[in-house]
Amino acid sequence: MSTEEELANERRNQKRVNSTLAVIYQRISAREIEADPYDTRFELPQHFTLNEELTQIDNVQRSQVEALMRENPRVGGLIQALNLKLDIIAQAIEDSLGRMLSPVPQRVNLSQGGLSFHAAEPITPGNYLHIAISNQARNYHVAAIGRVVFCEDEDLEGYRTGVAFVNIRHHDRQTLARDISRKVQEDKPLEGFENPENG
Numbered sequence: 335m336s337t338e339e340e341l342a343n344e345r346r347n348q349k350r351v352n353s354t355l356a357v358i359y360q361r362i363s364a365r366e367i368e369a370d371p372y373d374t375r376f377e378l379p380q381h382f383t384l385n386e387e388l389t390q391i392d393n394v395q396r397s398q399v400e401a402l403m404r405e406n407p408r409v410g411g412l413i414q415a416l417n418l419k420l421d422i423i424a425q426a427i428e429d430s431l432g433r434m435l436s437p438v439p440q441r442v443n444l445s446q447g448g449l450s451f452h453a454a455e456p457i458t459p460g461n462y463l464h465i466a467i468s469n470q471a472r473n474y475h476v477a478a479i480g481r482v483v484f485c486e487d488e489d490l491e492g493y494r495t496g497v498a499f500v501n502i503r504h505h506d507r508q509t510l511a512r513d514i515s516r517k518v519q520e521d522k523p524l525e526g527f528e529n530p531e532n533g
Contacts, residue, residue, distance in 0.1 A: 350445045351517040356468040357442060357451045362479065367462050367500055371477035376464045378477060388424050392417075439470070446511050448480055448499050452492035457482050463497055472516075474509050478502035 360377055372378065395417070403410030443450045449467070457463070461482045468475045480497035488494050499507075 349514055349518055350443055351514050351521070353442050353444050353469065353513070353517060354439045354471070355442045355444070355449075355451075356439045356470070357449075358466040359451075359453065359463045361457070362462050362464050364462055366464075367479050367481075369479070369501075371464065371479050371501060371503065371506075376466075376477070378466055379468075379475075388421075439468075442467070444510065444514060446499075446507055446514065448483070448497050450484075450494055450496040452488065453485070453495040454492055456487065456493050457485050457495055459484055462500070465497060469513065472513055474513070476502070476506040476509060478506065 358377070358379065362376075366375070369375065399410055399413050399417070402413060440452055449465075459482050463480055463482060464477070465480055466475065466477045478499045479501035480499045482495060483498050484494075484496040486494045
């Protein structure tokens with residue numbers, strides 16, 4: 335069995351859910367598939383990188399605040415309160431940017447290994463895409479690079495396009511896994527439920 339067949343079997347065995355996500359995609363060359371999906375060469379909405387940049391600053395700042403708390407607890411406490419205030423403001427800005435800059439959400443079939451969505455134009459299977467997806471309801475944004483595995487014309491809906499991820503950060507794959515598990519739990523019928531009117 336070839337590597338491609340093994341990957342296809344693995345994708346088929348993954349849990350899939352239907353979700354409503356905003357999807358931005360751009361065609362890329364095969365030379366770009368190893369690049370970091372958050373690289374500046376790709377068109378990413380500003381809110382995708384804002385949270386990551388703030389997290390990096392927080393990581394550097396955290397050790398400094400801990401040292402300050404040991405030396406001067408009152409000043410350290412004040413700095414922590416200011417950081418909390420800035421976090422709240424940053425979250426509000428990120429949410430607003432996400433709503434303004436994301437395209438209209440659409441029905442997407444999602445798994446940890448890829449997704450299918452409606453593209454505006456046909457994309458030949460085998461081509462590579464940079465994909466940015468946003469779930470405003472769950473407040474997450476994920477960037478990935480994928481290979482188109484199918485593209486079917488669905489008249490008014492556009493072109494149903496299936497993409498297998500070939501490059502996605504581990505943290506982003508975990509984010510998708512958590513959202514898929516949550517959605518599976520929400521969609522699971524109540525087991526053992528008996529209608530009292532039938533008894």
